[in-house]
Amino acid sequence: MRKSVVAIVGRPNVGKSTIFNRLVGERISIVEDIPGITRDRIYAEGEWLTSTFNIIDTGGIEIGDEPLLLKMRQQAEVAIDEADVIIFLVNGREGITAADEEVAKLLFKSNKPVVLAVNKIDNPEMREKIYEFYSLGFGEPYPISGTHGLGLGDLLDAVVDLFPEQESAEAEEDTIYFSLIGRPNVGKSSLVNAILNEERVIVSEIEGTTRDAIDTKLRKDKQDYVIIDTAGMRKRGKVYETTEKYSVLRALKAIERSDVVLVLIDAETGIREQDKKIAGYAHDAGRAIVIVVNKWDTVVANEKAMKEFETKIRAHFQFLDYAPIVFLSAKTKKRLHTLLPAIDLASENHAKRVPTNVLNDVIMDALAMNPTPTIKGRRLKILYTTQVAAKPPSFVVFVNDPELMHFSYKRFLENKIRDAFGFVGTPIKIFARKRQ
Numbered sequence: 001m002r003k004s005v006v007a008i009v010g011r012p013n014v015g016k017s018t019i020f021n022r023l024v025g026e027r028i029s030i031v032e033d034i035p036g037i038t039r040d041r042i043y044a045e046g047e048w049l050t051s052t053f054n055i056i057d058t059g060g061i062e063i064g065d066e067p068l069l070l071k072m073r074q075q076a077e078v079a080i081d082e083a084d085v086i087i088f089l090v091n092g093r094e095g096i097t098a099a100d101e102e103v104a105k106l107l108f109k110s111n112k113p114v115v116l117a118v119n120k121i122d123n124p125e126m127r128e129k130i131y132e133f134y135s136l137g138f139g140e141p142y143p144i145s146g147t148h149g150l151g152l153g154d155l156l157d158a159v160v161d162l163f164p165e166q167e168s169a170e171a172e173e174d175t176i177y178f179s180l181i182g183r184p185n186v187g188k189s190s191l192v193n194a195i196l197n198e199e200r201v202i203v204s205e206i207e208g209t210t211r212d213a214i215d216t217k218l219r220k221d222k223q224d225y226v227i228i229d230t231a232g233m234r235k236r237g238k239v240y241e242t243t244e245k246y247s248v249l250r251a252l253k254a255i256e257r258s259d260v261v262l263v264l265i266d267a268e269t270g271i272r273e274q275d276k277k278i279a280g281y282a283h284d285a286g287r288a289i290v291i292v293v294n295k296w297d298t299v300v301a302n303e304k305a306m307k308e309f310e311t312k313i314r315a316h317f318q319f320l321d322y323a324p325i326v327f328l329s330a331k332t333k334k335r336l337h338t339l340l341p342a343i344d345l346a347s348e349n350h351a352k353r354v355p356t357n358v359l360n361d362v363i364m365d366a367l368a369m370n371p372t373p374t375i376k377g378r379r380l381k382i383l384y385t386t387q388v389a390a391k392p393p394s395f396v397v398f399v400n401d402p403e404l405m406h407f408s409y410k411r412f413l414e415n416k417i418r419d420a421f422g423f424v425g426t427p428i429k430i431f432a433r434k435r436q
């Protein structure tokens with residue numbers, strides 16, 4: 001199911017980042033578990049009552065040194081194109097400005113649902129300041145204070161009320177949904193075309209199923225797939241489409257709907273810092289991952305070159321040590337036939353469930369081999385382990401005290417589980433819980 005998307009729009013200094021961080025809460029810090037990868041906080045998950053949604057801080061999408069009004073206009077366009085509901089943020093201490101009016105015009109024309117929030121209303125005495133904002137034409141202004149966390153509940157009630165009805169197009173169980181992510185020019189569109197033209201691939205239907213991507217259904221050897229193709233989207237020719245953050249935003253939306261994410265790397269130009277960042281998002285989202293080294297026709301392609309490239313990838317993407325690597329050329333179609341089998345394998349492992357008794361045997365063997373650590377005189381005791389979810393496979397280890405489960409021991413258990421069950425292509429998650 002697609003999550004609704006909320007965007008916060010407003011001129012500089014009204015408090016967009018403050019509100020964004022409030023709404024996202026502590027989730028962001030949980031996500032940043034890969035050392036050395038800096039994250040843009042432009043897109044994150046928020047939660048209110050029974051709804052989870054994604055939220056964009058459009059202020060984070062920078063478009064260079066444009067004059068303020070132009071910047072505001074572009075920001076509003078991003079929000080209009082990407083969001084289901086827009087929070088239009090103004091500053092209650094400063095009243096309506098020309099920039100606010102400019103944004104209001106654009107939002108008004110777009111016919112998108114808008115909730116007007118007046119920020120910096122830090123105490124009840126200031127509430128009367130909200131009335132002038134009625135004139136912006138978005139109905140009732142919601143007084144909030146980002147600093148003090150006031151009024152956010154009422155604001156979110158209004159936002160959630162405006163979420164669209166979910167389309168009933170449920171994901172089909174046995175179909176593998178996959179997307180391609182990577183820097184511009186790495187060959188995403190070329191690879192999509194190559195896959196669709198591959199031998200014995202039956203493309204049953206091409207349709208614009210969502211606003212965000214073109215979904216293409218295909219079938220090969222009795223397996224159904226859907227390619228979620230954001231790169232191949234008709235370009236709207238807007239300035240912000242060329243910014244890196246915007247392409248990250250698009251990639252994130254595609255990742256969300258995928259079972260398997262293909263992380264594309266350009267063999268010709270080698271690995272770049274940006275590749276790492278993009279791959280980090282797919283990992284964090286818990287999707288199955290296949291690393292695809294494209295343009296393999298541009299290098300002297302032999303076993304040795306492959307080994308060397310693999311070593312480089314493993315060094316750069318340590319957090320993706322589980323991801324298989326496929327070398328191919330979208331252009332010449334060399335080795336293209338190795339791609340779908342890698343996707344199949346990653347997807348199968350991503351959805352895999354292992355029997356509890358076998359799992360506990362594996363953990364017991366691991367304990368025998370490498371006894372649990374002692375911290376400040378207290379020893380970690382592992383009582384019982386169970387798989388609580390798939391996609392990705394997630395395990396809960398019941399222990400005497402979760403604090404005693406160090407990262408390194410968790411890593412050791414993860415490796416043992418991987419050795420035993422072969423989770424190639426998928427991240428796995430391990431949580432320590434105190435036994436009740």
Ligand code: GDP
Pocket residue numbers: 010011012013014015016017018019059119120121122144145146147148
């Ligand atoms: P942005 O540029 O719209 O992202 O605004 P920021 O979130 O960076 O906030 C701009 C300034 O306003 C910062 O100094 C914040 O501390 C301050 N600010 C944000 N929310 C409030 C609020 O509710 N009350 C007050 N008094 N200040 C706030």
Ligand code: GDP
Pocket residue numbers: 182183184185186187188189190191231294295296297298328329330331332
């Ligand atoms: P995208 O921006 O990631 O969708 O990349 P494109 O598919 O548009 O490809 C960018 C450029 O790389 C184009 O000029 C393609 O012809 C070229 N290209 C794509 N795949 C290959 C490949 O396997 N080998 C070579 N030599 N060029 C490729």
